[in-house]
Amino acid sequence: MEDRIKLGVSSCLLGNKVRYDGGHKLDHFLADTLGAYVEYVPVCPEVECGLPVPREAMRLVGDPSSPRLVTIHTGKDHTDRMLEWARRRVRELEQEKLCGFIFKGRSPSSGMERVKVYGEGGMPAKTGVGLFARTFMEHFPLLPVEEDGRLHDPKLRENFVEAIFTLKRWREFLDNRPNPGALVRFHSRHKLLLLSHSPRHYQSMGKLVARAGDISMEKLIPEYQSLLLEGLRLKTTGKKNLNVLQHLMGYFKNELTKDEKQELLEIFDLYARGTVPLIVPITLINHYVRKYDQPYLREQHYLSPHPVELQLRNHV
Numbered sequence: 001m002e003d004r005i006k007l008g009v010s011s012c013l014l015g016n017k018v019r020y021d022g023g024h025k026l027d028h029f030l031a032d033t034l035g036a037y038v039e040y041v042p043v044c045p046e047v048e049c050g051l052p053v054p055r056e057a058m059r060l061v062g063d064p065s066s067p068r069l070v071t072i073h074t075g076k077d078h079t080d081r082m083l084e085w086a087r088r089r090v091r092e093l094e095q096e097k098l099c100g101f102i103f104k105g106r107s108p109s110s111g112m113e114r115v116k117v118y119g120e121g122g123m124p125a126k127t128g129v130g131l132f133a134r135t136f137m138e139h140f141p142l143l144p145v146e147e148d149g150r151l152h153d154p155k156l157r158e159n160f161v162e163a164i165f166t167l168k169r170w171r172e173f174l175d176n177r178p179n180p181g182a183l184v185r186f187h188s189r190h191k192l193l194l195l196s197h198s199p200r201h202y203q204s205m206g207k208l209v210a211r212a213g214d215i216s217m218e219k220l221i222p223e224y225q226s227l228l229l230e231g232l233r234l235k236t237t238g239k240k241n242l243n244v245l246q247h248l249m250g251y252f253k254n255e256l257t258k259d260e261k262q263e264l265l266e267i268f269d270l271y272a273r274g275t276v277p278l279i280v281p282i283t284l285i286n287h288y289v290r291k292y293d294q295p296y297l298r299e300q301h302y303l304s305p306h307p308v309e310l311q312l313r314n315h316v
């Protein structure tokens with residue numbers, strides 16, 4: 001891709017000293033590894049809404065569905081200030097054409113889930129969402145989002161990165177005067193990737209694309225985009241991946257030797273039992289794609305959804 005993927009990110013995760021204590025929370029995977037493919041748009045809600053560094057620590061209090069943002073010691077309420085800024089900031093972020101956002105977990109402004117909310121008795125419940133994170137997700141309901149702690153989970157990390165790379169390709173498609181034929185080509189290249197996330201969305205999108213010549217692009221594009229982003233939010237599983245691998249094997253039914261078929265089936269079984277990661281059967285299938293010159297499979301993004309240097313499929 002000519003341009004880097006543009007992602008919003010909590011500023012402290014890039015090593016910026018913007019936290020309440022003057023420190024940071026540098027994440028080396030985000031800053032260094034993923035950072036080689038990404039242009040970050042850093043956001044620090046507290047600093048951008050006018051609070052100093054360092055500053056008094058804050059927490060969420062009250063109703064988890066509509067909490068207040070209050071300083072811990074002096075009890076100063078910054079809720080209205082934060083929400084007014086957040087509503088303005090998300091409108092500004094529309095211009096950035098972000099492919100996703102990575103939040104700082106457990107933050108009263110940026111945590112996307114399980115943020116502590118303190119009730120009248122002083123005991124916290126991990127049921128809150130940070131004020132900026134909630135505003136962002138309500139404004140961009142289908143955009144891929146994650147937080148730093150969850151990205152330590154290999155499956156969640158692979159799912160998120162796959163989603164942002166797919167969304168980048170979709171944005172590039174939209175930038176090139178989309179027409180029905182181009183949409184058919186985009187869908188064709190992503191069919192098996194979509195199947196690995198959601199067979200239901202795979203079927204619905206196939207039916208929609210089949211009507212590309214009968215529906216205006218003005219109507220078709222937003223419908224397809226919604227299904228695409230909804231489908232990508234659903235996590236891949238070993239069972240769904242195995243289904244796709246078996247689909248892939250079907251394309252070689254007239255080429256593979258008896259020993260090659262047996263080898264593939266043995267590798268599939270090892271993957272299904274969790275003995276080897278997904279990269280093992282994918283590598284073998286990519287070998288057969290080259291050996292038997294399968295042009296259709298060569299264009300399938302499922303076989304190469306993101307740079308191998310990220311090593312994401314080595315752990316799922």
